[in-house]
Amino acid sequence: MVFGIVVVNVLLAQTSFRIEEAERHLERLTEEHLELVREQATLSAPGRISAWASRHGMRLPDDIRILHAPGTGPADPAGADSPTQTTDQPSGSTGEPPT
Amino acid sequence: MSRPPARRLVALFAVMAFAFAAISVRLVVLQVGQAQELQDRAFDQRVRTNALPAQRGQILDRSGAGLALSTPAADVYADPTLVVDPWGTATRLSPAIGIAVPDLVDALTSQGTFVYLARQLDRPVSERVEQMALPGIGLLPTSKRSYPAGPLASQVLGFVGTDGVGLTGLELAYQDALAGTPGERTHELGLSGQAIVGGVDEERSAIAGSSVVTTIDRGLQFHAQTALEDAVEQQGARGGTVIVMDPETGEILAMVSYPWFDPNTFADARGTTYRNRAVTDAYEPGSTNKVITAAAAIQERALDPGVQLTVPWTMPVGDYVIHDSHPHPPMQMTLGDIVAESSNIGAVKVADRLGSATLATYLARFGLGQATGVGFPGESNGIMLPLDQWNDTSLATMAYGQGIGATPLQMVTVFATIANDGRWIQPKLVRGTIAPDGPLDEADGQASRRVVSAATAQMVTRMLAYAVDHGTGSKAQIPGYQVAGKTGTARIPTGDGSGYLEGQYIASFIGYLPAGDPEVVVAAILDRPASVYGGLAAAPLFRRVALAAITRLGITPAERVHLPPHALPVG
Numbered sequence: 001m002v003f004g005i006v007v008v009n010v011l012l013a014q015t016s017f018r019i020e021e022a023e024r025h026l027e028r029l030t031e032e033h034l035e036l037v038r039e040q041a042t043l044s045a046p047g048r049i050s051a052w053a054s055r056h057g058m059r060l061p062d063d064i065r066i067l068h069a070p071g072t073g074p075a076d077p078a079g080a081d082s083p084t085q086t087t088d089q090p091s092g093s094t095g096e097p098p099t
Numbered sequence: 100m101s102r103p104p105a106r107r108l109v110a111l112f113a114v115m116a117f118a119f120a121a122i123s124v125r126l127v128v129l130q131v132g133q134a135q136e137l138q139d140r141a142f143d144q145r146v147r148t149n150a151l152p153a154q155r156g157q158i159l160d161r162s163g164a165g166l167a168l169s170t171p172a173a174d175v176y177a178d179p180t181l182v183v184d185p186w187g188t189a190t191r192l193s194p195a196i197g198i199a200v201p202d203l204v205d206a207l208t209s210q211g212t213f214v215y216l217a218r219q220l221d222r223p224v225s226e227r228v229e230q231m232a233l234p235g236i237g238l239l240p241t242s243k244r245s246y247p248a249g250p251l252a253s254q255v256l257g258f259v260g261t262d263g264v265g266l267t268g269l270e271l272a273y274q275d276a277l278a279g280t281p282g283e284r285t286h287e288l289g290l291s292g293q294a295i296v297g298g299v300d301e302e303r304s305a306i307a308g309s310s311v312v313t314t315i316d317r318g319l320q321f322h323a324q325t326a327l328e329d330a331v332e333q334q335g336a337r338g339g340t341v342i343v344m345d346p347e348t349g350e351i352l353a354m355v356s357y358p359w360f361d362p363n364t365f366a367d368a369r370g371t372t373y374r375n376r377a378v379t380d381a382y383e384p385g386s387t388n389k390v391i392t393a394a395a396a397i398q399e400r401a402l403d404p405g406v407q408l409t410v411p412w413t414m415p416v417g418d419y420v421i422h423d424s425h426p427h428p429p430m431q432m433t434l435g436d437i438v439a440e441s442s443n444i445g446a447v448k449v450a451d452r453l454g455s456a457t458l459a460t461y462l463a464r465f466g467l468g469q470a471t472g473v474g475f476p477g478e479s480n481g482i483m484l485p486l487d488q489w490n491d492t493s494l495a496t497m498a499y500g501q502g503i504g505a506t507p508l509q510m511v512t513v514f515a516t517i518a519n520d521g522r523w524i525q526p527k528l529v530r531g532t533i534a535p536d537g538p539l540d541e542a543d544g545q546a547s548r549r550v551v552s553a554a555t556a557q558m559v560t561r562m563l564a565y566a567v568d569h570g571t572g573s574k575a576q577i578p579g580y581q582v583a584g585k586t587g588t589a590r591i592p593t594g595d596g597s598g599y600l601e602g603q604y605i606a607s608f609i610g611y612l613p614a615g616d617p618e619v620v621v622a623a624i625l626d627r628p629a630s631v632y633g634g635l636a637a638a639p640l641f642r643r644v645a646l647a648a649i650t651r652l653g654i655t656p657a658e659r660v661h662l663p664p665h666a667l668p669v670g
Contacts, residue, residue, distance in 0.1 A: 013296045020294070031171045031222060034154075041165035041247035046321035048248075064646050066579045068656065 145287045146299055152241055153279030154535075156308035158256055158269055160317040161352075161530065165247055167256050167270065167362075172243035173225035175216045181235035182207045188233050195227050196220060207235070218261050219243040244270075246362045252320050254375035255313070255354055255475075255528065258362040267373050269311060269529065271476050276532050279308030309532040312539060314350035319343055322647035323353040327623075330640040331357050334628030340377045341644055342511045342622040346518035346611060349526045349545055351473075352619070352648070354378075354508075379477045381504035382624070385589025386441045386633070387609050388500025391513060392449055393438050394521075394559050395461035398551040401452040404558055405664040407431040410445045417491035421447065424588065424632075435663030438562040439570030441586055443499040450498030458494060459486045464550045465513045466523055467505050472546065473526045481505040500589060511622040514609045517563070518583075518617035521556035523548050561663040564614040568662065569669040574638035575608055577645060581659045583617070584610020584641065586633035603627050608637040612645055616657035619648045 042048065053059070129137065158167035175196060182188055189203035196217040206214050218241070220228070225238055244259045257268020263278070265271040282305030287298030294300065323341045331339050343353040356376035360368035374380065396402045411429045413422040423443050430436075437445030450458055462468065468483030482504030484493060496502035505513075508526060516523040525545035532540050551559075563583035566572045571586045587607035590599040607624040611617040621644050628636035648654065662669070 009296070016294070016296050034168070034170045035222075037165060038168045038170050038245055038247055041168060044164065045248035045251065046318055047251060050321070050325070064650065066577075066649065066656075068579055 142287075145289075145295065146285060147288055148283055148285045150240075151282035151284055151302070151305040152263075153281045153305040154307040155242055155244065155259070155263060155279065156273075156277040156532075157310040158273075158277075159310055159312045160315045160320075161313065161350075162317070163312070164317045166252060166313070166315070166317070167244060167246050169242040169244050171222055172219045172241050173222070173228075174218045174239040174241050175220060175225065175228055176237050176239060177207055177214050177216055178212050178235045178237070179207055179209055179214060180212050183234045188236065191231055191233065192216065192228065192236070195224060195231075248317065248321075249363060250359050250361045251317065251324065252313075252315050252353075252355065253359050253362045254356055254373065254377075255315060256362060257373075257476075258365045267476065268375065269313065269475070272474060273311045273529070273532070277308040277311060280306040282306070307535040309534045309537075309540075311532055312530045314345075314352065314527055314530055315354070316343075316352045316651065319648060319651045320353040320355065322651065323644050324355050324357075324359070326640055326643040326647070327355060327357050330623075330625060330628075330636070330643075334625055334630055334636050336628040336636070337626040338376075339625040339640070340507045340622070341624070341640070342377050342507055342620075343644060343648055344511050344515055344526060344620045344622075346515035346617050346620045347524075349512075349515065349524040349547075350530070351508075351526055351528050352652075353644075354528070374477075375475060377507045378473065378475045379479050379506070381479050381481045381506050382605050383501050383503060383589045383592060384505050384510050385500040385587035385605065385607065386443075386446075387510055387514075387585045387587035387607055388503065388505075389438055389441065389446045389498070390517060390559060390563065390585055391461055391465050391467075392446050392453070392458065392498045393434055393562060394465075394517065394551050394555055395453055395458060396434060396449045397558050398461075398555045399453060399457055401457075402434055402449055404434050404562075407433055407666045408437070408445060408448050410437070410442050410448065412444065414444045414447060416447065416495040419492055421495060431666045433664050433666050435562045435565050435665045436667045438559075438585065439566040439665070440667065441566070441571045446498040447495040450494050455489055455494045456486060458497060459483075459489070461550075462497065462503070464523070464548075465516060466509050467503065467513075471506075471508055471512055471526050473508060473528050474542075475528060478508075479506050481509055500587060507622050507624055510607075510609055511620055514584075514611060514622070515620045516550050517556045517559050518611040518620055519556075520553040521549060521551040523550045557660070558663060560614055560617075561660050563610065564660050565662045565665065567610065569667075571632075571634040572608060572610065572638055574634060575610055575641045575645070577612065577642060577649070580612050580645075580649065580654075580656050581614040582610050582612045582645065583614035583660070584608055584638075586638060588631065588633045591627070604631050606631060606633040606636040608633050608641040610641055610645075612649075613654070613657035614660045618654045619645070619652065621645050621648065 155169040157165055160166055185204050185207040188207055189200045192203055193200045198217060206216055229238055255268055257265060257270035259265050259270050265274040282303045284302040286300040287295040289295050323343060327339050327341045338357050340356045344351050354377050358372050360372040409429050410432045412427045413420050421443055432442060432445050462483060468481055470478040470480050493502055512526055524547040527545055529542050531542045560583045563585055564581055567575050567582045567584050572584050575582050575584050589605045591603050591605060592599055605626055606628050609622040611620040621641050623637045623640035623644060625636050630636035
């Protein structure tokens with residue numbers, strides 16, 4: 001019986017050590033994951049990519065022109081410019097300015 | 100003569116009996132009287148309770164890219180009473196934690212039992228310190244906040260202090276959601292520090308904080324910041340602000356003020372750069388405010404868009420004479436012409452037809468004088484005098500945007516209202532939060548209200564398109580797209596109420612595109628640019644940011660809107 005209790009105790013201790021080790025491993029992996037997430041965000045940051053591109057001779061165009069193939073874009077309606085409407089001069093408080 | 104042996108034995112027995120009785124009494128005292136207390140003290144010596152810091156949530160852009168992240172770190176502390184060799188300890192620690200030996204010695208020989216030596220050290224560094232196993236030196240687990248994109252959207256994000264609590268920006272506004280709930284672990288340790296098998300081992304796990312998903316588009320934010328920085332430099336301006344907003348949803352896609360700061364090194368930056376001026380600072384909007392005057396006039400039928408007014412270049416108002424930006428002979432102008440040419444006198448004449456009460460009502464309906472409720476700390480209400488405090492020039496000056504203060508966010512929301520067919524929608528900076536391993540919990544619904552009819556809004560859009568196609572906003576034109584927008588060149592108040600700074604102006608351009616089906620509203624504001632005028636200084640900035648929005652968001656052209664009735668010839 002004493003032998004059995006000793007064996008059980010040893011097994012319990014070993015299992016406890018293994019659990020502790022697994023927890024530490026999980027913690028390390030979690031930390032590694034977080035570090036990788038940070039690294040990924042750092043590497044993909046627009047400012048870093050832009051600086052990298054500049055160092056390699058790339059730059060944004062001075063002027064971007066968007067071209068549309070004839071017949072595919074929206075129509076530019078003829079006569080979009082409404083005719084001038086000439087009406088009577090309003091009266092009241094908005095009359096002629098003082099000289 | 101010596102005592103007989105029997106008496107000596109009796110004496111010895113008596114002494115032993117007394118000693119035994121004393122020991123017995125002491126045992127009873129210890130094992131009965133003080134048993135619980137001593138057990139507790141022994142238990143306390145074996146048991147350690149360690150705080151388990153909660154992982155702070157991330158702040159993400161609209162597509163999930165990390166803008167603010169936390170990584171595990173450790174604080175290094177010392178118990179000076181347990182440090183055996185201060186100089187030797189300092190000499191070993193110094194290269195690892197980057198603090199000079201004399202400074203460390205000062206800390207290691209200080210009074211008390213706890214002193215921080217270094218905070219938020221990265222894991223590799225803290226592990227090196229741990230391996231040194233120096234007497235009196237300990238480590239406390241914590242986390243370190245980092246901002247992978249540096250100064251990108253820094254004024255929106257804010258930053259956290261060394262204790263991990265948000266101090267400004269969204270870090271402050273969403274502190275409770277981001278922080279999570281710390282846990283703790285209680286366990287029994289032997290002399291060597293090894294856990295006692297079968298002993299107490301209780302753990303209350305920390306609950307990680309939720310992540311905050313913003314409406315910011317990381318790429319567009321970068322373009323906005325780059326364009327603003329270049330414009331400030333080219334114009335020799337003191338600063339500036341850019342906001343990009345989706346008019347239909349109210350989502351803010353980019354928001355920045357220059358100068359900005361890097362939240363990774365916020366302690367090195369000037370405190371004034373922390374402010375998100377787009378939300379916290381009011382300015383006099385100048386002629387961009389004419390959009391409200393025009394919308395009110397159309398909605399109230401105070402002036403038919405086809406009616407022409409005679410507009411001189413100066414006009415007395417109260418004790419003052421107001422004037423247009425450039426001398427001109429009296430001209431016949433429609434409301435569209437007044438907007439397109441940004442005539443102050445024309446705006447005053449329109450406001451006269453509206454009256455103070457009506458104009459005040461529309462200013463308020465468009466959201467001036469009250470915070471938008473975007474949920475950002477320190478949002479300003481702007482400055483709008485109550486109607487009963489208006490003086491004899493208030494109606495006139497407010498018609499063209501002086502004598503009234505608004506934040507850039509309020510002004511971009513005014514234009515978003517017109518772009519959104521007359522419906523004001525509360526701007527939005529946060530889409531929602533994501534609990535660990537949970538789905539997106541969308542933010543509360545936004546307030547919205549109708550300000551003017553869709554027909555009125557569409558007429559105003561035609562006037563704003565006219566302003567860009569043929570008026571003061573021509574430098575905002577983008578080939579292939581019709582832009583609707585308005586320039587503003589506003590004087591700057593002195594701050595002590597004595598008037599305006601001589602020859603100093605805020606230049607702005609606020610507009611949207613495509614005019615026929617607006618998908619994005621952009622506000623471009625520069626503080627005291629060399630070119631002075633909104634049409635010269637701010638419109639090119641608008642154009643550059645709008646072009647970035649077109650390519651970034653894939654905006655396609657829409658049907659062009661007709662120009663409004665006008666009396667001035669168009670080229």
